[in-house]
């Protein structure tokens with residue numbers, strides 16, 4: 394393991410690490426599950442399509458890997474429609490302390506055989522990786538992120554392995570990684586020549602230190618994760634994916650509670666904002682279920 398990777402891992406996941414201690418995004422940065430229930434609603438639409446493709450089995454899993462405070466898992470549990478709720482098993486997976494949420498099981502590892510939908514929401518950006526300054530002869534960089542003299546980059550191989558391992562746990566259904574990141578064309582063009590490694594504490598970007606006092610993160614090479622996990626898959630923007638799942642953000646002028654409808658529309662707009670959460674990537678793999686049964690054709694992700 395490269396020294397920077399082990400320092401990063403120790404800072405987040407060592408005995409006194411940032412996430413080991415139980416720090417959660419809610420206290421340090423804003424993620425989509427904290428915006429409101431709308432992301433969970435969209436994932437329930439996706440889960441319904443998975444459920445239908447699986448023939449509405451007796452048990453349907455929703456597994457949230459890297460669950461943080463468990464907000465997404467809890468909202469999926471709470472909002473599950475009556476047709477699904479009795480068959481739905483929700484598991485939140487995190488290496489941090491277990492939290493007590495009604496109807497949500499906590500685990501430190503994803504179940505070995507998932508039938509339903511496994512989601513990694515802003516999980517992969519928290520998987521530590523080697524930090525390099527070019528030139529470098531690293532084979533992952535040679536394939537995915539050509540670096541020139543003096544340019545900085547993160548070696549995404551540990552994310553590829555983490556994601557491939559998670560997708561391999563899906564016996565039938567789908568796996569979805571949602572994260573901020575980049576694609577090879579933009580990396581190769583030098584758009585990320587300074588690297589993307591960053592630290593956050595208390596809602597602010599801070600100078601990275603490896604002492605467990607801040608979150609350490611970097612953009613995710615989702616195209617490399619896609620290739621590592623293989624199979625039938627698409628990589629699209631959150632903006633397009635949410636639109637395809639029915640979250641368009643338009644306000645019905647005849648809505649009985651117009652104010653509530655307008656508030657909801659503004660949360661949907663935040664989730665779909667170009668340059669913000671809407672520019673996150675959705676990497677969706679189908680396992681025994683064609684991705685075309687889950688999402689219509691959408692333009693490829695280009696953050």
Ligand SMILES: C[S@@+](CC[C@H](N)C(=O)[O-])C[C@H]1O[C@@H](n2cnc3c(N)ncnc32)[C@H](O)[C@@H]1O
Pocket residue numbers: 412413418424425426427458459460461462486487488489501502513514515516519520
């Ligand atoms: C950036 S937070 C995202 C939390 C939440 N999904 C959200 O979007 O608000 C990343 C989370 O992934 C967890 N994590 C990192 N590696 C993990 C692993 N191998 N297994 C389970 N959880 C992990 C961390 O402990 C942390 O809570």
